[in-house]
Ligand code: GDP
């Protein structure tokens with residue numbers, strides 16, 4: 227028989243691991259209709275049944291798109307059965323969803339996951355007793371060790387075949403009376419489980435009240451009784467009694483081994499890394515160390531990442547490109563085509579690909595930090611800091627995702643309930659250094675003499691700008707309000723799985739290579755064309771590049787960037803524009819424009835250009851170039867994602883302008899301040915100093931003044 231089975235569970239309970247164990251390689255990824263949440267479907271191994279992966283959720287209330295998707299799927303698509311995966315090390319929290327799933331009235335089997343962890347802690351769970359109390363089969367499994375997977379499959383197949391309805395968990399009499407009344411009021415008026423919707427009606431769920439107008443009024447007597455008896459609102463009464471029931475069930479079935487009174491090793495480590503004072507410095511140290519391993523090249527020696535990248539760069543410039551040049555000559559390829567192939571494609575794309583070894587080292591370190599569970603701690607530490615600035619700690623999860631790529635980072639803002647926090651986070655999470663910015667960090671660090679602090683600067687500044695923006699943008703929208711509470715349990719640390727890590731590192735590295743071979747390749751062809759031809763389309767020699775189309779465009783833009791200390795360089799504005807296509811293009815473009823013609827690498831060329839344009843303030847200029855490009859608008863792909871989240875081009879345009887303007891302001895200040903620190907003020911032009919002071923005043927004004935728009939409003943207008 228073939229069935230359709232849904233897989234539901236809390237985030238982080240091992241759903242993906244179980245899905246993979248159940249379906250193996252037969253996976254299709256699509257989209258849930260109307261939202262950009264992945265929908266994964268696969269065939270359960272050894273059966274004809276299909277498994278549908280529902281999004282990770284904590285409840286079935288319509289608070290988040292994930293919850294709506296899951297609820298609609300169970301009601302409208304009518305699966306033959308539901309596997310509810312539950313994290314056995316966090317039973318209390320996980321069973322809250324379970325109780326609601328059971329009320330859906332479909333055949334349910336509970337997969338009690340992470341049993342290996344439970345046993346490692348010396349605890350015991352009586353699955354029989356759990357099953358008796360919940361009224362559905364409970365199969366203890368370990369998705370990671372693939373334990374009892376076959377038992378789970380036969381249990382759900384069996385339940386689906388017999389269409390076994392769960393024996394519902396019963397609550398206190400007054401609740402049951404209200405639910406009975408609600409069931410009668412809804413009878414025949416709503417599809418899906420009567421009991422589930424009856425609970426929702428008593429709770430005052432908007433979706434049900436809209437679907438059946440008047441239903442809640444018709445049971446107001448039962449609800450009044452309930453609210454009077456417990457002296458609380460109906461939905462709190464139900465939530466409380468669900469948790470009470472859960473506590474009771476868990477305490478009867480869960481036998482806890484005596485704990486070391488200092489807590490587990492995880493607890494003890496957490497006390498240090500999430501410490502109020504030490505948390506942030508530890509995070510900075512760890513990120514610094516990661517970059518040290520990947521990029522450091524200086525007095526202390528050469529890190530593995532820097533060594534491998536140096537080797538690959540040399541190989542490309544000293545072996546691959548000369549070989550291609552020779553081949554072109556011997557094959558009689560035209561001058562223009564040789565230029566396109568060697569100076570355009572191979573140099574530009576090669577300069578980006580050269581960073582691959584470093585990226586792999588970085589990916590390995592970051593994946594291990596994620597897998598071990600450290601990133602969850604960082605979110606916890608940041609919550610405290612963000613809360614201080616009236617932003618939710620939930621905002622930090624999109625920021626962490628954005629350190630990989632801004633596109634899923636922007637999408638991850640959907641987990642934020644508060645609409646204003648969600649929009650602000652979507653507008654600002656691309657301030658974080660994403661994967662595409664890593665080669666830029668690396669090249670700049672090279673130009674500034676192998677400094678790991680360039681990376682730390684990028685991360686810390688990214689977070690600071692998010693916080694600053696949170697404060698400023700809230701004033702624009704005149705929105706305020708306390709951030710939504712952020713409840714996150716810290717999962718115990720665990721050894722990262724080798725296969726999972728290897729696969730993630732491979733996926734990310736491959737995505738990097740693929741991007742270099744497609745979008746960056748195209749951009750480099752375009753850049754080569756624009757730098758090699760004049761407006762009259764004559765092919766220019768390298769010395770004549772100043773007459774090229776690109777030079778004249780960059781030349782016009784250069785006036786805009788003079789306060790940032792870029793002098794009259796047309797190359798830097800041109801590179802910044804190509805950075806909007808993909809941030810790696812910054813490196814490829816600089817390679818074509820300033821490095822390859824002088825037979826240097828990008829770092830050396832930047833160093834030289836800095837001295838030429840800004841004299842002793844050269845390094846300050848490089849830092850301002852870096853600052854602007856790190857924090858101005860992200861690549862077009864991420865802008866597209868921001869548009870999807872914000873909904874209108876007006877809001878997207880606001881975000882784009884805001885990001886560029888803030889990056890500009892900050893870059894000017896960074897230029898002047900860092901030049902002052904380096905003792906190079908004599909080479910800083912007067913207008914930069916003037917701009918820096920004005921910028922700082924404007925920023926402080928927006929940060930400090932409560933209603934920054936008041937002086938600009940007409941007197942007759944009444945403030946809301
Ligand atoms: P999802 O967010 O629900 O999809 O969860 P994942 O499948 O991504 O798993 C979250 C983490 O729990 C991963 O690090 C897994 O390796 C780990 N994990 C999953 N199942 C088990 C298990 O049975 N035992 C243990 N010890 N870890 C598990």
Ligand code: MG
Nearest residue numbers: 238241242243
């Ligand atoms: Mg998952």
